[in-house]
Structures are given as structure tokens and as C-alpha cells.
Amino acid sequence: MTSSQRRWVFLAGMIGLVAFLLWGLLGLPGFGHYPGPYGSIINRIALRQTNATGTVSAINFDYRGFDTVGEEFILFVAAAGVSIVLRRLRGEREKSAIDEAADRNAPPTSDAVRMAALVFTGPLVVMGWWLTSHAQTNPSGGFQGGVILATAFILVYLAGEFLVFKRFSPVALTDAVEAIGAGGFVAIGLAAVGIGLAYLTNYLPKGEVAGAVSSGGTIPLISFFVGLEVAAAFILIVAELLEQTLLIRQGSA
Amino acid sequence: MQYFPFVVVAWILAVGLYGIVTSRHLVHLIMCLIVVQSSTYVLLLGVGYVTGAVAPYYFDITVHTPAVDPVVQALALTDVVVEAAVTSLLLAFAIQAHKRFGTLDPQELASLKG
Numbered sequence: 001m002t003s004s005q006r007r008w009v010f011l012a013g014m015i016g017l018v019a020f021l022l023w024g025l026l027g028l029p030g031f032g033h034y035p036g037p038y039g040s041i042i043n044r045i046a047l048r049q050t051n052a053t054g055t056v057s058a059i060n061f062d063y064r065g066f067d068t069v070g071e072e073f074i075l076f077v078a079a080a081g082v083s084i085v086l087r088r089l090r091g092e093r094e095k096s097a098i099d100e101a102a103d104r105n106a107p108p109t110s111d112a113v114r115m116a117a118l119v120f121t122g123p124l125v126v127m128g129w130w131l132t133s134h135a136q137t138n139p140s141g142g143f144q145g146g147v148i149l150a151t152a153f154i155l156v157y158l159a160g161e162f163l164v165f166k167r168f169s170p171v172a173l174t175d176a177v178e179a180i181g182a183g184g185f186v187a188i189g190l191a192a193v194g195i196g197l198a199y200l201t202n203y204l205p206k207g208e209v210a211g212a213v214s215s216g217g218t219i220p221l222i223s224f225f226v227g228l229e230v231a232a233a234f235i236l237i238v239a240e241l242l243e244q245t246l247l248i249r250q251g252s253a
Numbered sequence: 254m255q256y257f258p259f260v261v262v263a264w265i266l267a268v269g270l271y272g273i274v275t276s277r278h279l280v281h282l283i284m285c286l287i288v289v290q291s292s293t294y295v296l297l298l299g300v301g302y303v304t305g306a307v308a309p310y311y312f313d314i315t316v317h318t319p320a321v322d323p324v325v326q327a328l329a330l331t332d333v334v335v336e337a338a339v340t341s342l343l344l345a346f347a348i349q350a351h352k353r354f355g356t357l358d359p360q361e362l363a364s365l366k367g
């Protein structure tokens with residue numbers, strides 16, 4: 001099939017798909033006319049039940065905690081998948097990370113990049129930890145906190161070299177942190193089963209003041225483990241992708 | 254006008270799919286898949302919006318203040334994480350495809366098969 005034929009077949013199918021989609025979407029209550037009731041009910045009871053001021057986190061780490069376990073493991077499996085797909089294949093060998101062509105005329109990392117990376121690394125670590133450890137007051141806690149923490153490590157790579165990045169995030173440590181993050185979430189859920197409650201019941205004291213560090217029961221604790229898992233998974237994925245540049249392919253070396 | 258966000262959803266989906274079908278580069282194709290998935294964010298957040306309502310954060314407002322649906326926001330969050338994970342895996346596949354076939358053009362990849 002030529003590419004223009006393919007395009008016509010696609011356009012015909014696309015018109016049908018969009019027509020059906022719009023037909024379905026126009027049957028929804030209009031924009032701004034949310035019919036409820038689940039969101040409205042949770043908005044009314046989440047603060048009373050969990051003392052978490054951030055309702056989205058209360059849903060993610062408490063009401064829909066079981067779904068979030070699955071979601072966390074999607075990330076876990078994806079990181080494992082990247083490692084497997086990018087493993088050293090037959091005929092590939094790893095080049096030493098020492099620059100073999102030191103005399104080539106590669107531009108050094110500019111001072112502006114170095115400076116910006118240095119300036120941002122500290123605040124990013126603080127911000128990532130704050131988001132991760134205060135899930136009960138902000139949206140999504142460990143998920144975005146973990147990504148921001150991983151970004152701090154990637155800034156180290158930008159400012160320095162791959163070797164520095166590897167020294168800051170050794171694979172064995174990152175692997176262990178990822179496993180602890182994924183396992184910790186499951187363990188918190190199983191602890192609830194151990195004391196005779198349903199899996200992932202929020203069994204810790206919810207605190208006195210809504211939105212305080214101690215409020216939310218298991219919400220900040222789960223968020224902490226999710227943050228570890230997300231940060232480690234992203235560091236692993238980035239490290240795997242960067243390591244590809246050190247592989248020499250058969251025939252090209 | 255109250256259905257405009259849903260029209261945007263259909264448009265983003267259609268544009269992304271068109272990009273996938275006509276793509277000549279695997280990385281471009283993966284980016285188009287992200288565009289397709291972005292339509293779900295607009296749909297989720299559009300469905301949960303309440304006219305004149307605030308974000309569902311009860312730090313300095315009472316629980317009786319009208320707020321938008323937090324459930325769809327939690328779902329959109331899930332969506333973002335899954336998208337990041339899937340994208341990284343697909344990019345890894347693209348790297349291996351380039352190693353093996355020396356090209357990232359999906360149409361040439363098909364003709365190299367076998």
C-alpha cells in the first residue's frame with residue numbers, strides 16, 4: 001500500500017471514529033455541570049475521615065490506594081523493561097567511560113549550564129522531599145516529588161559528567177531504593193491485614209490538626225515509599241538510556 | 254459552547270492518530286502517542302469541572318465550598334505516570350530498532366522484516 005492510499009484509508013476511518021466519539025461525548029453533561037455524586041461526597045467527607053487537606057492525595061493513597069499499588073508497579077515494571085530491552089546484546093561490548101578521543105574538539109559544558117544546575121540542585125532536593133513527605137496537603141505527593149528528586153540527579157549529570165552521575169546514583173543503591181519503595185507500599189497495606197482490617201486501611205492516627213505534618217495517617221507514609229520508588233525508577237531509566245552511548249556495536253567499532 | 258472542551262478532546266485524539274499513521278520516524282511516532290494520550294487528560298479534567306468551583310484543597314476553605322471533582326484529578330495523575338513509564342519503554346525499543354536495522358523510519362522497518 002502506498003503512503004497516499006494509507007492516508008485515505010486512515011482518513012475514512014478517522015471520520016467514523018471522530019463522529020462516534022463526538023456523538024458519545026455530546027451525551028455527557030456539559031462542561032461545568034459535573035453530575036456527581038462520588039467527587040462531591042469525597043469532597044465533603046475526606047477532611048473529616050483522614051484529616052488530609054489535599055483531597056486528591058487522600059484519594060490516591062487512601063480511598064483508591066489499591067489502584068495506586070498497581071500504578072506504582074506499572075512504573076516498576078517499565079523500569080525493569082527498559083533494563084531488559086537495553087541489556088548488553090551479543091556482539092556489544094562496553095566501552096570504558098574514559099574519553100578515548102580526548103584531543104577532539106568537543107565544546108566543554110558551558111559555565112551557564114553548570115551554574116544553573118548547581119543553583120537548582122539544592123532547591124529541587126528540598127522541594128522534592130517536601131512534596132513527598134507532605135502528601136496530605138498537596139496533590140499526588142510522592143509521584144511528582146519523586147520525579148523532582150530524580151531531576152536533581154539528572155542536573156548533576158548535566159553539570160558534570162556521566163561518571164559523576166554514576167557515583168551519585170550507583171546502580172545497586174538505586175535498585176535497592178526502588179525495591180524498598182515498591183515493597184514498602186505493599187507492606188503498609190499488609191500491616192492493615194495483620195491487625196484484622198481490610199488491605200490498605202488507613203489505620204494510623206489521623207492527627208489533631210488538619211494539614212499538619214502528623215495528619216493523614218498512612219497517607220504521608222505511603223507517599224514517602226512512592227517517592228522513593230518513583231525517584232529510583234526514573235534515575236534507573238535515565239542511567240540505562242545514557243549507558244547506551246557507552247556501547248560499541250558490532251561492526252561499527 | 255459548553256461542549257467545546259469535548260470537541261478539543263476529539264481533535265487532539267485525531268491529530269495524534271494522524272501523526273502516528275503518517276510518521277516517518279519512531280521518536281516522532283512516540284511523541285504522537287503522547288499527544289493521543291493527552292486527550293484523556295483534557296477529557297478527565299473536563300468531565301470533573303464545576304462552574305465557579307475551586308480546587309479540592311480544604312486548608313483555608315470550609316468543606317461546603319463548591320469544589321471540582323477530585324476523583325478525575327487522581328485519575329489524570331495516574332495517567333501521567335503511566336504515560337511516562339510507557340514512553341521510556343518505547344524509547345528503549347526505538348534504540349534497539351535503530352541498532353538492529355540502522356533506521357528509525359517505521360515504513361522502512363516494515364520492509365526490512367524477514
